[in-house]
Each structure stands twice: as structure tokens, then as C-alpha cells.
Amino acid sequence: MPVELYTITLILPEHLMENKPLIYLAPFQGITGITFRSVYARHFRGVDKLFTPFFTAIQHSNKLPARKLQELGEPYENGIEVVPQILSKDADEINRFAIFCKHLGFSEVNWNLGCPYPQVAGKKRGSGMLPYPGMIDEILGKVMAETGIRVSVKCRLGYYSPNEIFDLVTVFNQSRISELTIHARIGKQLYSGNTDLETFGKVISLCSVPLAYNGDIFSVTDFQALQKKFPSIDTWMIGRGLLYDPFLPAAIKGIAISANxxxxxxxxxxxxxxxxxxxxxxxxxxxxxxxxxxxxxxxxxxxxxxxxxxxxxxxxxxxxxxxxxxxxxxxxxxxxxxxxx
Ligand SMILES: Cc1cc2nc3c(=O)[nH]c(=O)nc-3n(C[C@H](O)[C@H](O)[C@H](O)COP(=O)(O)O)c2cc1C
Structure with missing residues (x-):
């Protein structure tokens, strides 16, 4: 009797086919909008998640305004998951946003606790909320109770001081957030000065939530130095380095890059x-x-x-x-x- 051979092809997401690390495109207001995300994802490889710039002013309504809908775009771009981000200090607003996103097919929303600009932070939004862990705890309590979608957080080490992160980590550990990305600066620094690798390093052993590193990865050398310093971290968010050099994620992962x-x-x-x-x-x-x-x-x-x-x-x-x-x-x-x- 002839033996028939079948070939079974498994189609896996790129990050499961290729080895870790996972690399995320950082959210950038004014740049990583729908158009950039979709064109980038068609041209370059190596990125595992694309974050939208933050959304604000999610009104009470049964649907999102057309402009916001268009900006959210699709839950996947060329097979890469898109994570919509919200900047808010209102649990109900975060929930409304999460529910809209869930209905549109997204699996995760990200809460921005990192924006450093004084007009935002001065109103206890973005990194301006980091000195108030009690407020964050209360908001996350409400959000996690009502939102049927993964909620992750992107924050800094603090607003005034990097020591703020230690109380915050206790709050994040007790919540059920899916992932925590830390930009290893404080809000007061804006985007200048050095990243604080020492404090980030201390957070690793205290944090029971999956942790991603963000800040100043501009080359494969930078990446390798950080990976050596933090061997337990396997998820990395890259902003400016990827905007300078869109091939950087592929280069980090050793994926073949165009000869020209x-x-x-x-x-x-x-x-x-x-x-x-x-x-x-x-x-x-x-x-x-x-x-x-x-x-x-x-x-x-x-x-x-x-x-x-x-x-x-x-x-x-x-x-x-x-x-x-x-x-x-x-x-x-x-x-x-x-x-x-
Ligand atoms: C112009 C500009 C816009 C940004 N917009 C956002 C944003 O919408 N949401 C956010 O979480 N971070 C935002 N960021 C911060 C970046 O996502 C990232 O955390 C920061 O640039 C540090 O990472 P990098 O050193 O890899 O660039 C922005 C940064 C810049 C410079």
C-alpha cells in the first residue's frame, strides 16, 4: 500500500519563529501614526509590536469619532500586533477606550504613565502621576475589574526621583497588568541626560510583571551592552534608534538585511x-x-x-x-x- 506523505506548515507569529528578544516600536506622537506603522511594517522586519502614539479625550459615546477610528487603524499591520495607547487619569475614560479597542479586534491597550511634558505632567497625567502611587492603584483597580482586554503600562522610573519606582512596582505587582515597560529616566529629565541603569537593574528582581526595557538603544552595540547587563530582560522597546535606522530591529535579531x-x-x-x-x-x-x-x-x-x-x-x-x-x-x-x- 503506498504511503502518502503530508507536509504540515505551521504559520507562527514572527517572534515565535525567530528567537527572542522581542522588539517593540515605541510610541511617538506625530510619527508612529497609522501611515507610518503600515508603511514601516511592509518594509522592515524584526519588530514584534507597534505602539500607537497616545490617544486622549475619549468622549462618552457609543462610537469613536471617524478621525480617531482612522488613526487606530487595524489590530495587525503586516502580521505585527498594534497596541493602542491612552493618556488619561480617568479610569472610566481608559475603560471606554479599552472597550472600543476590544470591539475593533485589538488585544491590548497601553496606559501612558511616561509623558514628561509640563503641560501634561503638571496635571498629574503621564509621568506627572508617578509620585502618586495610590492614585495609580485606584485607577488600575477599576480598570482591571472592568476591562476584558490586556492592559499594559509604559512609565518612567519616577517624575521627581528614580526612587518613586519602588512604591510603583508594588502597585504594578498587585495589579494584573500584562506588561510593564520602563523608560529608564525620570519625567523631569524629559529626553536628556543619562538613563539610570542602576535603578532599572534594581527593579528587575522586585518586579513580578513581565518587564520591558526602554531608553537610548541606538545601535546593535548599545543593545548588546544592555542585554549583557540585564540578561533576564528579553523585551526591548526602541524609539529614536529605530527612527534613525529602520533596519535596527532586524540587525539586532540577525535577520538578513537588504544588500542595498x-x-x-x-x-x-x-x-x-x-x-x-x-x-x-x-x-x-x-x-x-x-x-x-x-x-x-x-x-x-x-x-x-x-x-x-x-x-x-x-x-x-x-x-x-x-x-x-x-x-x-x-x-x-x-x-x-x-x-x-
Ligand atoms: C517627539 C516624541 C514623541 C513621543 N511620543 C510618545 C507617546 O505618544 N507615547 C509614549 O509613551 N512615549 C512617547 N515618546 C517617548 C518614546 O516612546 C520613548 O519612550 C523615548 O523616546 C525613549 O526611548 P528611545 O531612547 O528608544 O527613543 C515620545 C518621544 C518623543 C521624543
Whole structure:
């Protein structure tokens, strides 16, 4: 009797096929919106979750306004999970947001306890709530009781002092949040000064919630140094480093990278441009959105200052297209130091 052989193909999410680490795209107001997420996910590999910039002002209503719905987009982009983020100090508002997200098919929402800007933090929102663990405890108590979706938190080590994290960890451990990402700075620092690796290191043994590290990973070398310092951490969120060099997650994971990275970056930035024009109905605001991104991308060219100057002055689509063509003709895209082949 002939023996038939069958091949069974298992389709697994990318992070289960490839070894850990897990890498997350950090939320960036003004940059990691729906258009960036979808174009990025089509062009680059290595990222396991994409975080939206924070949402606010979730009104009492039975549906989200069209603009917010559009910004939320799909629960997956090219197979990568999308996690919507909310900035709020109101448990009911967080719940409303979580319920909308759940109905749209998302599996997780993230609560922003990290935003450092004085106009936010001054109102005890974002990192401004970190000195008040009791408030966080109360909000999480209500949210976790009512929300049928994973809730994760992104925070800093504190607002005024990194020691604030120790009381906060007790609160997070007692809650049922699915994951805690810590940007290893305090709110008062904004984005400057050093990350506080010593305090982050102390948190690891105290934290019983799955913990992710965030802050200043700009190259494979940076990543390797952090991985060596914190061997038990296997989840890493990357913001600016990934915006400078979109190949960074793949390089960290050892995934093959295009041999002609300059051409790949050109294709990506062109796709991004046309996708923004489509999303914004050819509004000239596309140019300022792209300039915001070029402020990061230009840093991985051989002469960042000159590259950004070419882009900074453009006002029309024609000028933008000419400037991009000139940049790719005259400058070399080098990437972060260790992603170079
Ligand atoms: C312009 C800008 C916008 C940001 N927007 C958000 C945001 O919407 N939500 C959030 O949690 N963090 C936001 N962040 C913080 C980043 O997600 C990230 O935590 C921070 O840049 C540190 O990580 P990195 O060193 O890898 O960039 C923003 C940072 C910048 C500079």
C-alpha cells in the first residue's frame, strides 16, 4: 500500500519563529501614526509590536469619532500586533477606550504613565502621576475589574526621583497588568541626560510583571551592552534608534538585511510620502509631518546637518521631491554604526 506523505506548515507569529528578544516600536506622537506603522511594517522586519502614539479625550459615546477610528487603524499591520495607547487619569475614560479597542479586534491597550511634558505632567497625567502611587492603584483597580482586554503600562522610573519606582512596582505587582515597560529616566529629565541603569537593574528582581526595557538603544552595540547587563530582560522597546535606522530591529535579531540599504531606505521614504499624501488628501501638512521624521532619519546619513538642511526649507511637493532626490544622489545612508554590512 503506498504511503502518502503530508507536509504540515505551521504559520507562527514572527517572534515565535525567530528567537527572542522581542522588539517593540515605541510610541511617538506625530510619527508612529497609522501611515507610518503600515508603511514601516511592509518594509522592515524584526519588530514584534507597534505602539500607537497616545490617544486622549475619549468622549462618552457609543462610537469613536471617524478621525480617531482612522488613526487606530487595524489590530495587525503586516502580521505585527498594534497596541493602542491612552493618556488619561480617568479610569472610566481608559475603560471606554479599552472597550472600543476590544470591539475593533485589538488585544491590548497601553496606559501612558511616561509623558514628561509640563503641560501634561503638571496635571498629574503621564509621568506627572508617578509620585502618586495610590492614585495609580485606584485607577488600575477599576480598570482591571472592568476591562476584558490586556492592559499594559509604559512609565518612567519616577517624575521627581528614580526612587518613586519602588512604591510603583508594588502597585504594578498587585495589579494584573500584562506588561510593564520602563523608560529608564525620570519625567523631569524629559529626553536628556543619562538613563539610570542602576535603578532599572534594581527593579528587575522586585518586579513580578513581565518587564520591558526602554531608553537610548541606538545601535546593535548599545543593545548588546544592555542585554549583557540585564540578561533576564528579553523585551526591548526602541524609539529614536529605530527612527534613525529602520533596519535596527532586524540587525539586532540577525535577520538578513537588504544588500542595498540606501535603495531600500529610498523606497521606504517614497512609499511613506505617497501614503501620507493619500491619507491627507494631498494637504501640504504632509511636508511638515515628513520633516519631523527626517529630523531623525537624516542622522543616519554621512552628513546629517546638510541632509536635514535640504529638507528643512521645502514648502511644496515639487521642492520636497527634488530635495529627496538630491539627498539620495549626493549623500550616503550609513545607518547606525553596527547595522553596516
Ligand atoms: C517627539 C516624541 C514623541 C513621543 N511620543 C510618545 C507617546 O505618544 N507615547 C509614549 O509613551 N512615549 C512617547 N515618546 C517617548 C518614546 O516612546 C520613548 O519612550 C523615548 O523616546 C525613549 O526611548 P528611545 O531612547 O528608544 O527613543 C515620545 C518621544 C518623543 C521624543
Amino acid at each position: 540599504r540606501q535603495a531600500s531606505i529610498r523606497k521606504f521614504i517614497d512609499d511613506l510620502y505617497y501614503a501620507y499624501r493619500k491619507q491627507k488628501n494631498d494637504s501640504l501638512s504632509v511636508i511638515s509631518t515628513l520633516k519631523e521624521y527626517w529630523a531623525y532619519l537624516s542622522l543616519s546619513f554621512d552628513d546629517p546637518h546638510k541632509v536635514f538642511n535640504r529638507l528643512k526649507k521645502v514648502k511644496t511637493f515639487d521642492e520636497y521631491e527634488d530635495a529627496v532626490a538630491l539627498v539620495f544622489r549626493e549623500f550616503e545612508w550609513k545607518g547606525s554604526e553596527k547595522t553596516r554590512l
